Amino acid sequence: MIYNALSLISLNLNNMENALIIPALLRLLEFTSIRRFNLKHKEINFEDEIGKKSMLIIEDIKSKYNIDIFNKDLNIEQISKFEHFIGTAMSNHANKKLVPRKLNDEIRILKESMRLDKDFLKNFELTFSPSVSESILSKLKNIDSSDFTNSVMNPEAISYLPSEDLTDQYFVLSSIEIKNQHYYVISSLSHESRKQKELVVDSLIPLKKEHYKKFEGNPTQMFLKGLDKYGIDMKINNSLSRYYRQAQVPKDTRIDSVEFLNLQNIAKKESFIVAMVLIDNATSIILKNVFAIKTSLIVDELNN
Amino acid sequence: MKDHLLYYSTNTKVAFFIAEQFYQSTHFVWCAPVYNPEKLDEYDFRRKIPASSSPFKIYKNLLDDIKSNDKHSSKIEQNRIGLKKGAAIMREKGIIDDNDFARILKIIDLADINEFAPLVYLIPASLVSTKVNSVDVNDAASPLSSECQIYDLQRTEFDIIEFE
Numbered sequence: 001m002i003y004n005a006l007s008l009i010s011l012n013l014n015n016m017e018n019a020l021i022i023p024a025l026l027r028l029l030e031f032t033s034i035r036r037f038n039l040k041h042k043e044i045n046f047e048d049e050i051g052k053k054s055m056l057i058i059e060d061i062k063s064k065y066n067i068d069i070f071n072k073d074l075n076i077e078q079i080s081k082f083e084h085f086i087g088t089a090m091s092n093h094a095n096k097k098l099v100p101r102k103l104n105d106e107i108r109i110l111k112e113s114m115r116l117d118k119d120f121l122k123n124f125e126l127t128f129s130p131s132v133s134e135s136i137l138s139k140l141k142n143i144d145s146s147d148f149t150n151s152v153m154n155p156e157a158i159s160y161l162p163s164e165d166l167t168d169q170y171f172v173l174s175s176i177e178i179k180n181q182h183y184y185v186i187s188s189l190s191h192e193s194r195k196q197k198e199l200v201v202d203s204l205i206p207l208k209k210e211h212y213k214k215f216e217g218n219p220t221q222m223f224l225k226g227l228d229k230y231g232i233d234m235k236i237n238n239s240l241s242r243y244y245r246q247a248q249v250p251k252d253t254r255i256d257s258v259e260f261l262n263l264q265n266i267a268k269k270e271s272f273i274v275a276m277v278l279i280d281n282a283t284s285i286i287l288k289n290v291f292a293i294k295t296s297l298i299v300d301e302l303n304n
Numbered sequence: 305m306k307d308h309l310l311y312y313s314t315n316t317k318v319a320f321f322i323a324e325q326f327y328q329s330t331h332f333v334w335c336a337p338v339y340n341p342e343k344l345d346e347y348d349f350r351r352k353i354p355a356s357s358s359p360f361k362i363y364k365n366l367l368d369d370i371k372s373n374d375k376h377s378s379k380i381e382q383n384r385i386g387l388k389k390g391a392a393i394m395r396e397k398g399i400i401d402d403n404d405f406a407r408i409l410k411i412i413d414l415a416d417i418n419e420f421a422p423l424v425y426l427i428p429a430s431l432v433s434t435k436v437n438s439v440d441v442n443d444a445a446s447p448l449s450s451e452c453q454i455y456d457l458q459r460t461e462f463d464i465i466e467f468e
Binding site for chain 1: 321325326328378381382384385388389392393395396401402403405406407409410411412413414
């Protein structure tokens with residue numbers, strides 16, 4: 001098979017209503033299962049709204065790649081090729097339309113993070129970064145920093161993200177109650193090896209328990225849910241993302257400025273950037289674990 | 305159907321990872337009541353399980369393709385499509401949102417050949433007796449075979465083994 005180059009495949013989905021594209025593609029994969037496994041008793045509806053979109057895709061593949069999925073003489077390789085086109089179209093649509101940003105680093109933390117024992121934090125003292133104190137804690141009406149300290153120090157789960165340099169990252173999942181509302185708190189913590197006993201809370205992300213129950217026990221997945229809700233897309237080196245495991249910027253970049261990240265005109269006072277490690281070398285600065293949170297939304301959530 | 309002690313299901317590492325991370329440790333699996341049907345005597349009806357559904361054959365074919373570094377393996381390509389279809393179904397059911405759907409598809413597309421290494425799930429029949437669905441004869445790879453599906457296998461209901 002030589003049709004692996006994703007960029008070469010382009011189906012005409014532009015004129016389709018977004019909400020119907022994935023269902024239409026899914027229906028085609030169900031149809032190819034019928035063809036592949038000869039499931040004679042199963043039928044696919046091509047006459048409803050989704051089915052009509054599926055038909056358009058079938059016609060597109062027929063005209064561009066000369067594969068007619070209704071042709072009973074198709075062999076397994078041709079059916080596989082058709083499925084490949086559908087799978088690729090699904091990926092392209094998910095990436096370009098649903099989430100128009102790079103996801104590689106978000107996926108990396110899911111793959112790299114490791115679970116730690118809940119007692120792990122007992123060996124450390126907790127401090128809040130100035131940006132968390134100024135942008136979130138100082139603006140809360142119904143709760144103070146000691147409540148968050150108690151919450152974080154009594155975690156429900158901890159994920160550890162090992163680092164090759166001097167700073168490790170942790171995601172801590174804990175709970176807090178504010179005015180009878182139950183929240184998960186996802187904290188992002190950093191630990192510099194030279195400060196043996198100190199863990200710094202770089203971000204606090206509240207998520208209402210009723211909406212995120214199914215992710216309990218998985219701090220990394222919850223951190224991504226937090227980014228989905230409060231995260232800000234950033235552009236570094238022309239690459240749009242919401243979380244950078246590592247980003248390299250030119251040496252002359254002002255690292256205390258939001259401009260270089262092109263934060264889409266969101267006022268600095270409403271957000272803060274977390275870059276846990278800054279490594280200088282001759283021509284560039286390497287930032288590790290970079291993300292930005294819209295703090296005004298967090299403060300609104302907890303004050304209401 | 306004869307009572308079984310175990311069900312066997314061959315899956316890939318990437319499928320396991322996706323189910324653990326995104327589907328709350330709930331796994332959809334095809335399984336069979338015997339690992340290698342070819343080793344049964346000729347009067348055992350389970351011998352009718354075709355090669356395409358034999359946990360042993362699926363395991364062996366995947367492992368062979370990985371060992372030979374077959375980057376165009378049809379088995380692996382089929383697995384990618386199956387995983388994408390599964391993700392689209394989960395999205396339709398509301399189990400995952402659009403962000404997770406995009407992440408899952410990215411994981412599937414980025415997965416290299418080694419991430420499709422096979423794993424055998426050992427599933428005690430006593431733990432899953434109420435949720436094993438015998439596949440409709442029209443859906444099974446052979447009308448005489450005894451294949452099953454479990455839609456919501458929990459991580460606490462199986463062990464994993466790997467062979468070299």
